[in-house]
Amino acid sequence: MLKKIAQPWGWYLLAVVVFILDQWSKAAVVANLDYNSPLVFTSFFNFTLLHNPGAAFSFLSDADGWQRWFFTAIAAVFSVAIIIWLARLPKSRWLESMALGFILGGAVGNLYDRVMLGHVIDFIVVHYQNSYFPAFNLADSAICFGAFWLIVDMLFNAKETAADKAGKEDGHA
Numbered sequence: 555m556l557k558k559i560a561q562p563w564g565w566y567l568l569a570v571v572v573f574i575l576d577q578w579s580k581a582a583v584v585a586n587l588d589y590n591s592p593l594v595f596t597s598f599f600n601f602t603l604l605h606n607p608g609a610a611f612s613f614l615s616d617a618d619g620w621q622r623w624f625f626t627a628i629a630a631v632f633s634v635a636i637i638i639w640l641a642r643l644p645k646s647r648w649l650e651s652m653a654l655g656f657i658l659g660g661a662v663g664n665l666y667d668r669v670m671l672g673h674v675i676d677f678i679v680v681h682y683q684n685s686y687f688p689a690f691n692l693a694d695s696a697i698c699f700g701a702f703w704l705i706v707d708m709l710f711n712a713k714e715t716a717a718d719k720a721g722k723e724d725g726h727a
Contacts, residue, residue: 565640565655572659576693577666580675592679599680604689605673629665633658649707656700663693 583603587593592600636658643651667674676689 565651566637566658568652568655569659569662572656572693572696573663573666576660576663576691576696579692580667580677583677584675587677598682599678601677602679602689604676605671606676606689607673626665626668629661629668633661633665636661647707647711649703649711653700653703653707656696657704658700660693660696660700663696664691667693 583601587601587603589603589605592602594600636654640651640654640658643654664674674691674693676691676694678691678695679689680687
């Protein structure tokens with residue numbers, strides 16, 4: 555199934571689906587939860603509406619506001635780089651393409667929040683007793699999922715990549 559959407563537009567479509575699901579989930583949380591009031595599901599998992607003006611793990615969240623545009627610029631540059639990277643990948647690199655589709659969708663989801671709201675909406679909270687993992691959202695999950703598969707692809711397809719490069723250098727590609 556995934557190999558059938560190996561055209562670049564198919565991976566851009568995946569990114570759009572990730573973006574839509576991310577924005578839908580954030581809108582549902584904003585509409586149904588009060589800020590910083592947990593909706594408890596289990597002893598280790600809840601939804602809590604939070605605003606993160608920083609980056610991952612709330613890095614620089616307490617800065618004076620300059621971080622909004624700094625992280626916006628970084629996300630925009632990386633998103634454009636991923637769009638170009640996807641367009642240049644051969645169809646045979648479908649796992650790498652899928653991973654980049656998830657990363658792109660997540661990056662654009664958080665980029666949209668940052669531009670429109672000045673912060674990213676986080677709501678998924680995992681914890682053990684009083685030890686809390688930083689809150690995150692579906693965009694963050696998609697970025698991590700894509701990064702995982704990108705690493706898997708790099709590890710297990712390293713020989714294929716080396717062979718592809720050797721073929722191009724020999725003029726066989």
